[in-house]
Structure formats: structure tokens, C-alpha cells
Amino acid sequence: GQQLNQSPQSMFIQEGEDVSMNCTSSSIFNTWLWYKQDPGEGPVLLIALYKAGELTSNGRLTAQFGITRKDSFLNISASIPSDVGIYFCAGRSGSARQLTFGSGTQLTVLP
């Protein structure tokens, strides 16, 4: 089956710093999604990407659909305490009906 490698597994950063995380897949995807999950809640969609090379922003968040269609990056600029949570990437290939999820990046923002 499809596999997604998400890194890093966890990050500890100072408030105000920028953050970058990425996902790579074993196969070509035509959709990349980035979600954030707060403790005890369901994931919330942050950014959706549908075209290779696409760069999309949502406030301080920016995500890119890799040119090879096998990777995606999420950047968070000027981190704040409420950025704490688990960030998941998810992708779908053209032949699949369902999403494949990465294992998540646990982000901790230190004051």
C-alpha cells in the first residue's frame, strides 16, 4: 500500500521562530492535505493542494505541493503558543478513494 513518511516526529521551538515539516510518499499523489489536531479533538483542515508546484498560504502557514508529486512541505512563520498541536499530512493518488495519513509532527512552542 501507499506509505507516507512525515518528519520530524516532534519539534520544540521558541515562540517567534519559523517551523518547517515535510512529508514524502512512495507513490505519486494528486492531492496533498495538511491538518492540525489539538489534544482530544479531531483534525482540522489547514491547507489543501491539488497541483504539482502549487504554493498556498493560510495566514502564517504556507504549504507546497512538490514538483515530483511525491512530497509536500508545511511552513509556519513566527510561531505562537496556540500553534502547539499535532500536524498531519495526508495524500491521495489518482486511483485511490481514501486518504493516506502521515504519522504526525508534534509541535511544542516554548515561551
Added chain:
Amino acid sequence: DGGITQSPKYLFRKEGQNVTLSCEQNLNHDAMYWYRQDPGQGLRLIYYSQIVNDFQKGDIAEGYSVSREKKESFPLTVTSAQKNPTAFYLCASSIVSGQDSNQPQHFGDGTRLSIL
């Protein structure tokens, strides 16, 4: 407000019992999904349904069952055959528009199931 409602928030089960987790959506979405989340892991697909009265097994369907009698509802039953049911269960829904739908999934707030 439109959204996905999962209930209960917390559920406790004795060994050997079946339990049913509720998922209701008023987003008029065609597709609904059930995922299991374990600590430090990503979401694993249990079952999904694209239309009423039809559903497909996901990656870890053993020990689980579902029904889709109504568009709005997709209950998940954790049976006694599921040997390690303690987990956080998430329900999601999405629009299905065409064969190669790329519509993102939207999630409920989850049910945490624990074994007594």
C-alpha cells in the same frame, strides 16, 4: 451550524461487549469514514462509505462493523472480536464529486474508547 457530531466523547467497555459509536453529519456529504488513532501514530482507516447502503473495508476492518442506512449517519460497532479496542476513534465526511474526487475530509471531535 453544519458539522460532524460524534458521541459519546468517552466510552468504556467491558471485555466481551460490543459497543457502538455514533457519527452524524449535517453537511450533506456523500462519503463518510471511520479512522482509528493510536498514540504517536497516524490515522488508520477502518471503514468508509461512498453512498447509502454501501460501505467498504479499510486497512484495519477486522473486529469492526458499520452500517449506512441514512446519508447523515454512519455508526461504528466495535465487536468483542477486536482484541485491542482502546483507541481514539475519528469519523470524517467529504463530498464525492466524480470518479477522481479530490475533496478533503472534515472530521468530528472523536470518541475515546477504553476497556475496563
